[in-house]
Amino acid sequence: MAVNLPLPDPAALKPVPGIELGYAEAGIRKANRKDLLVMRLAPTATVAGVFTTNRFCAAPVQVCKAHLEGQRISEAPIRALVVNTGNANAGTGDAGLVHANETCVAVGGLLGCEPSQVLPFSTGVILEPLPVDRIKAGLPQAVANLKADNWYAAAETIMTTDTQPKAASRTVQIGGKTITLTGISKGAGMIRPNMATMLGYVALDAKVPQPALDRLVKQAADKSFNCITIDGDTSTNDSFILIATGASGVEIADVDTPEYAALAEAVIALSQELAQMIVRDGEGATKFMTIVVEQGATVEECRRIAYSIGHSPLVKTAFYASDPNLGRILAAIGYAGVDDLDVSKINLYLDDVWVAKNGGRNPDYKEEDGQRIMKQSEITVRVKLGRGAESATIWTCDLSHDYVSINADYRS
């Protein structure tokens, strides 16, 4: 199903010294599937995160934020993360907060740390009570198999409607030493992250002080998870977490150093890869679309127009059908809310094919050229606004029958 997304090669997923991962089949929603993940961090690790802006943010997101704030004061570092699928623990009121905290108490008890040193995450159905007893019952199994090279299994564990696990590694040379980065992510619907996506984790073994890591997680999210959309629905549970274990001994002194720049480049590249994996495995996706809006007066207006195109059900169904019904793209540009847009300056390209020239059909455009591009599985839509020098890029997928099937059947 996924668009040009090979399964990750387990052998290519590099362990990151300073982090171990363990999983369990806890039967949270369905039997016989991995649904509970524990990550144990070295005491030298720093952790930073960005979270959904949804006002109905889930109980675990609220607890995560509180624990990340708390460690700045207590200087007792985050030692573990715990993730369950099958239930989002969102729209669950005070009971949800109690359940998220109970989970942290249980993890802390098993790993010998304070509950406040544990970050909890949940993903799945909203508005249903978290089966916390099943989570507590499953935790010993997850802790028992904590291993540094469990990244593939970890990626499998956090899947919901994803058709395949999403994970990638890379390395970067800093100060003559090799820093290893490995990350996992999951989608695959309710994807229009506003701070981050549901869920992404990237670990690396440099030592990064908290302020630098806080900045890096935002930079990376803004250039990766905050540039994708599948259905325009911003989840209640979006979380993107960056972990610097420090185990390599390489320390990033400051954000103004070449070392920080090199690390940031690697983190952003890995985050983009993980974010694009979510789009390639978007619910029902058959096409991967890159939408580039150039020559805008502001980045904000470029993003607005890019999302207007990327969210339009009519544009998405035309791509699904490989039908060059490209006037729908002009319509989406036109209703994006950029009030002073001069449409006579707009040019539209599909890959290398010039479709609309100065706001109207390019006289040289031939239907068969558009058709040729639309049949591809990867397509770049490029819009030139002719009003400035700013630009923005987002990644999205098409809207297919399978999207409807998957979401009509999600709870069954």
Place this chain on the structure above:
Amino acid sequence: MAVNLPLPDPAALKPVPGIELGYAEAGIRKANRKDLLVMRLAPTATVAGVFTTNRFCAAPVQVCKAHLEGQRISEAPIRALVVNTGNANAGTGDAGLVHANETCVAVGGLLGCEPSQVLPFSTGVILEPLPVDRIKAGLPQAVANLKADNWYAAAETIMTTDTQPKAASRTVQIGGKTITLTGISKGAGMIRPNMATMLGYVALDAKVPQPALDRLVKQAADKSFNCITIDGDTSTNDSFILIATGASGVEIADVDTPEYAALAEAVIALSQELAQMIVRDGEGATKFMTIVVEQGATVEECRRIAYSIGHSPLVKTAFYASDPNLGRILAAIGYAGVDDLDVSKINLYLDDVWVAKNGGRNPDYKEEDGQRIMKQSEITVRVKLGRGAESATIWTCDLSHDYVSINADYRS
């Protein structure tokens, strides 16, 4: 396919003295279907319209606006409207304007009026040249069958992906006399009107001075066509036109009179009926949903939340599946962009079933109660925000496999 939408009874569609309608099969896109409509107005008629806010507004919309402005100066009243389906004449640049004007010249020649006294409308595919020669060739046939009781055929003529014609009549007593109102509309995709919908026409036989009619058309649009959404796509061609023929001899002196209030009530009711018909016949619709957001601080925030729910593909597919996966509604409320929303004050109802209480699942809510409501073909979603006294209501439909099929196949 349409949701609880009986075919209009041709006998119940009342002629409005002062307006005649004629149609033709001009073969604009497909052979053997009515695709060209002419409406001829009495010289006493006043006409007002509201149009799409899409920046890529179609050539005929630009010409309509210019001709409506022009008549205020020239005092040469609008005498005819001409509507074609099969081609939107949008994204067509200067050639589109030439074609729209050519159409007006041809109609004026046949009816003996100036081109500037004709309003042109187009609906159909965007970014393709208007086959104006076929329109000009079809016009004599349309003019030849101009009749006062052609409303049913007129409603058929303006259909695109609509599965059935949309038309309604009503009467209102003003000053002891009967005023007749008849209107037609069409959808059925690219529907998220921002000033009006694509297309709605209401005619009545009171005499309404231009300033009062200008006000009335905006009032009616805001309470009807501006409260519906099917897919969130605002069309390039949305137009809602109100025609007061004056043929009854009843004159509305001013907007501050009881006569204006009575007429406004009737126009708004008829416009709501026509707008709701568009939703009931939304592309692939199987459910008709009324979304009411109450206790808001402003009408704007209530509308924003209502549209966030109404546009969510996840909410729409859950309704299609009759699956009470109602946490998706909370998620849509949460990402609507009302930044200071206190979710602990929010209550959610499905018809009479209290689903979420103070931001969490209502302890008394039973899945089977939600299931019972979700199986209905008409459902009211009611959200109480607990932060004010304002409210808003919108109407929408679900997202089905057929929506995808219809829009993947639209041009074939």
